[in-house]
Amino acid sequence: MLNPSPKANPSLVVPGPINKPHYSCAKCATNLALQDELVSKAFSGREGRALLMHSLFNCQVGKPEDRTLLTGVHTVADVFCLGCGSTLGWTYLRAFEPSQRYKEGKYIIETQRIIKENGWTLDD
Numbered sequence: 001m002l003n004p005s006p007k008a009n010p011s012l013v014v015p016g017p018i019n020k021p022h023y024s025c026a027k028c029a030t031n032l033a034l035q036d037e038l039v040s041k042a043f044s045g046r047e048g049r050a051l052l053m054h055s056l057f058n059c060q061v062g063k064p065e066d067r068t069l070l071t072g073v074h075t076v077a078d079v080f081c082l083g084c085g086s087t088l089g090w091t092y093l094r095a096f097e098p099s100q101r102y103k104e105g106k107y108i109i110e111t112q113r114i115i116k117e118n119g120w121t122l123d124d
Contacts, residue, residue: 033055088113
């Protein structure tokens with residue numbers, strides 16, 4: 001059994017779509033986002049490739065902090081899986097550069113921390 005971190009609260013996890021393509025936590029398989037919410041695959045996280053998403057669910061947002069990223073200073077908050085508490089990425093709360101404001105309110109999730117579920121079923 002997983003040792004839940006203080007950020008985890010499995011009792012609040014809502015079931016996600018089974019028959020639609022979506023992303024889940026690689027550690028505990030909690031559903032996190034519909035594939036339809038994907039904005040871009042051309043982002044970098046702390047550990048490599050990352051996805052920019054319009055929205056996530058079954059996540060908890062941490063404390064805001066100013067962080068220097070590849071594209072300048074942003075106010076961000078880390079995002080944690082509600083099922084197991086693992087860090088998934090961050091959300092952009094504020095971009096100081098006008099050209100980066102399109103990121104505000106969106107989420108970065110690290111590709112190493114998620115799995116893609118296609119929602120395919122095999123018909124007999």
